Amino acid sequence: MLASCFAVLLTVACLQGTVVARQQGATVIFSNTNRFLFDVDGKQIDAYGAKINYFNGKYYFYGTSWANPSNFGFKFYSSVDLVNWQYENFINATGSGRPHVIYNQATKKYTLWADANTGQLVQTSDSPASGYSSGKYADLDPQYSSLHPADAGVESFGDKGYLVWSALNFADPRQGSIWPLIYQTMHISPLTSDFTNTDTTSYNVTSAAFDLVDQQTESPDLFMRNDTFYVSASNSCAFCSGSIGVLYRSKSIQGPWQRQILSGYSCGGQVEGILPLTDPTTGKVTHVWHSTTNPGGPRVGLNGHIFQPLQFNADGSAKELDCSDGARFRVSFTPGTGDTASGSYTKAVDKAPQFANYRSVCDSDVYYTLHQTWRTSKSGILQSVSVNVAAGGNKNALDIKVFRFTNIQQLLSAGYKYELLGSATFVPSANLTEVFDTATVSVNRAVKKGDMLGFSFGEKNVLGFGLGNYIPYCHLEYDLNAVEQQCDLQQPVLIEQGSGQNSPRGLNGMESPIKVRNGKGMKFHANIV
Numbered sequence: 271m272l273a274s275c276f277a278v279l280l281t282v283a284c285l286q287g288t289v290v291a292r293q294q295g296a297t298v299i300f301s302n303t304n305r306f307l308f309d310v311d312g313k314q315i316d317a318y319g320a321k322i323n324y325f326n327g328k329y330y331f332y333g334t335s336w337a338n339p340s341n342f343g344f345k346f347y348s349s350v351d352l353v354n355w356q357y358e359n360f361i362n363a364t365g366s367g368r369p370h371v372i373y374n375q376a377t378k379k380y381t382l383w384a385d386a387n388t389g390q391l392v393q394t395s396d397s398p399a400s401g402y403s404s405g406k407y408a409d410l411d412p413q414y415s416s417l418h419p420a421d422a423g424v425e426s427f428g429d430k431g432y433l434v435w436s437a438l439n440f441a442d443p444r445q446g447s448i449w450p451l452i453y454q455t456m457h458i459s460p461l462t463s464d465f466t467n468t469d470t471t472s473y474n475v476t477s478a479a480f481d482l483v484d485q486q487t488e489s490p491d492l493f494m495r496n497d498t499f500y501v502s503a504s505n506s507c508a509f510c511s512g513s514i515g516v517l518y519r520s521k522s523i524q525g526p527w528q529r530q531i532l533s534g535y536s537c538g539g540q541v542e543g544i545l546p547l548t549d550p551t552t553g554k555v556t557h558v559w560h561s562t563t564n565p566g567g568p569r570v571g572l573n574g575h576i577f578q579p580l581q582f583n584a585d586g587s588a589k590e591l592d593c594s595d596g597a598r599f600r601v602s603f604t605p606g607t608g609d610t611a612s613g614s615y616t617k618a619v620d621k622a623p624q625f626a627n628y629r630s631v632c633d634s635d636v637y638y639t640l641h642q643t644w645r646t647s648k649s650g651i652l653q654s655v656s657v658n659v660a661a662g663g664n665k666n667a668l669d670i671k672v673f674r675f676t677n678i679q680q681l682l683s684a685g686y687k688y689e690l691l692g693s694a695t696f697v698p699s700a701n702l703t704e705v706f707d708t709a710t711v712s713v714n715r716a717v718k719k720g721d722m723l724g725f726s727f728g729e730k731n732v733l734g735f736g737l738g739n740y741i742p743y744c745h746l747e748y749d750l751n752a753v754e755q756q757c758d759l760q761q762p763v764l765i766e767q768g769s770g771q772n773s774p775r776g777l778n779g780m781e782s783p784i785k786v787r788n789g790k791g792m793k794f795h796a797n798i799v
C-alpha cells in the first residue's frame with residue numbers, strides 16, 4: 271500500500287493543470303499558486319517577457335531566454351493543450367529580448383519582431399518557430415530618433431498590422447538620483463502591408479493625465495475586444511517582481527486613450543501580454559492576462575508566469591486583478607491539433623508534481639548538502655535521475671549521487687553505507703544554466719518496485735563539509751500535500767545536512783546531525799523503463 275502512495279498522489283497533483291475535456295473545446299485551469307512552468311522534459315520554460323500565439327493548429331510560447339544572461343536570445347515552445355509544452359528552438363539574437371511574432375495572410379510569412387536594444391529587429395520565416403532570417407532593423411518614427419526604441423508588441427486586425435513600442439529616454443532631466451531612472455512612453459505605428467516594417471508614423475498611447483504612470487510604460491501588447499482597441503502594459507521595471515499593470519482603451523487605434531490601473535503590483539510580476547482564447551462552442555473570447563513573476567525574489571531566471579482572465583465591465587474597463595493566493599481560473603479554449611507533446615518528464619513514473627507551489631531555494635553549498643529520497647513505483651531499469659538546478663557564478667562543481675538504501679532510520683544513522691547506483695559531476699559553465707534546467711545522472715541499473723532510492727545534491731568535495739565559495743546552487747521545493755504527509759517516512763523525504771554536521775548531536779549524544787526538512791519535496795524525475 272505504501273509503495274503506491276507516491277504514484278497516486280502525483281496523479282492527483284498533476285490533474286490540477288491538465289486539460290479536462292478535449293472533444294469540442296478544452297478547459298485549462300490557471301492558478302496563482304502554481305507559477306513555475308516546465309516543458310515536457312521537466313525543464314523550466316525559459317521564456318520571459320513572453321507572448322503566446324495560436325498559429326496553424328498550435329500554441330507557440332515565445333520569450334527571452336535567461337539561461338545565459340550575458341547572451342539572452344529567444345526560446346520557443348509549442349503546445350496543443352497549454353499544459354504540455356515542447357521545446358522548439360533557440361534563436362541566438364545576442365542582446366535582444368521580448369520576441370513577438372505576427373503572421374501575414376497575404377505573404378504567408380511569419381515575422382519576428384524583437385527589441386534589439388539599438389532598434390526593432392525584424393526577421394521573417396515560412397514557419398512559426400524556426401527558419402528566421404538574420405534580419406534587419408525596422409524604420410521607426412523619425413521624431414523619436416533621439417530616443418531609445420525599447421519593448422514592443424505586434425498584432426494584426428484583418429489585413430492591418432500594428433507595432434506598439436516604447437520610446438525610452440535615458441537622459442530625461444526629470445530623472446531622480448534614486449528613481450525614476452528613465453522616462454518612456456508608448457507609441458503605435460501602422461505596419462507596411464507585408465508586416466515587416468512600420469510606415470514611420472506613430473500615435474501616442476498616453477492618457478489625458480500624461481503623468482508619471484503614462485511616462486513609465488513598457489512591455490506592451492495590443493488586442494481588440496468588441497470594437498475597442500486595448501493596449502496592456504507594465505510600468506518600467508525590466509522583468510521585476512512587481513509593478514503597476516495598466517490597460518489603455520480607445521475606439522480608435524489613433525486614440526485618445528483612456529487609462530486604468532489594473533493592478534498596483536501585477537500580483538508580484540511584470541505584465542507580458544494578453545492571450546486571447548476562443549471557446550469553440552460559444553465563440554466567446556477570453557482575454558487571458560499574463561505576467562512574468564517571482565514573488566520570492568528578483569532574479570529573472572528564477573521567474574515563473576502567472577495567468578488570469580480579464581473580467582470586463584459594461585463600459586469596457588476591466589476589473590482589478592485577483593492576486594489572492596489560492597485563486598484558480600478555468601478557461602475554455604480551442605485545443606490545437608495533433609498529439610499532445612511528451613518527453614522525459616511526462617514519461618517518468620517517479621517524479622515531483624508538474625504543478626505545485628514551487629519556490630526557488632538557494633542553499634546547497636557550504637550551508638547544506640541535500641538528500642531527496644523516494645520509493646520506486648515500478649520495477650525495471652532506472653535509466654536516469656534528473657534534478658532541476660540553477661547555477662550562477664558558482665565556482666565549485668555540483669555532485670549528484672544516486673543511491674539505494676534500506677529505510678530512512680538506517681539512512682540517518684551513524685555509519686550507514688548506502689549502495690551507490692550512479693553519480694555525475696556538473697561543471698557550472700559547461701553543464702548548468704541560470705534557469706531551472708535539469709541536471710541528469712545516467713544510471714542504467716535494475717531496480718525493483720518498492721526499492722528505496724535517493725540522490726545527494728551538493729558541491730563536489732564538500733559533501734558535509736564547508737569549503738565552498740559562498741555561492742549556493744538553487745533547486746525547487748514544494749510543500750508536500752496532505753496525502754503525501756499521511757504517507758510515513760517511506761515516502762518522498764527531503765533531508766538536509768548542515769555544514770560540518772558529521773558527529774552526534776543532543777544531550778544524550780545520540781541524535782543524528784542529519785535532519786528531515788519536514789513537509790518539503792525537491793523537484794526531480796526518475797525514468798524507469
Ligand SMILES: *[C@@H]1O[C@H](CO)[C@@H](O)[C@H](O)[C@H]1NC(C)=O
Pocket residue numbers: 341362363364
Ligand atoms: C551567440 O552569438 C554570439 C555572437 O556571435 C556568440 O558569442 C555566442 O556564443 C552565441 N551563443 C550561443 C548560445 O550560440
Ligand SMILES: *[C@@H]1O[C@H](CO)[C@@H](O)[C@H](O)[C@H]1NC(C)=O
Pocket residue numbers: 454455474476480
Ligand atoms: C507624445 O509622446 C512624446 C514622447 O513622450 C511627447 O514628447 C509628446 O508630447 C507626446 N504628445 C502628446 C500629444 O501627448
Ligand SMILES: *[C@@H]1O[C@H](CO)[C@@H](O)[C@H](O)[C@H]1NC(C)=O
Pocket residue numbers: 496
Ligand atoms: C459590445 O458593445 C455593445 C454596444 O456598446 C454592447 O451592447 C455589448 O454588450 C458589448 N458586448 C460585449 C461582449 O461586451
Ligand SMILES: *[C@@H]1O[C@H](CO)[C@@H](O)[C@H](O)[C@H]1NC(C)=O
Pocket residue numbers: 694695696697700701710
Ligand atoms: C558536461 O559538459 C561536458 C561538455 O559538454 C560533457 O562532456 C559532459 O558529459 C557533461 N557532464 C554531464 C554530467 O552532463
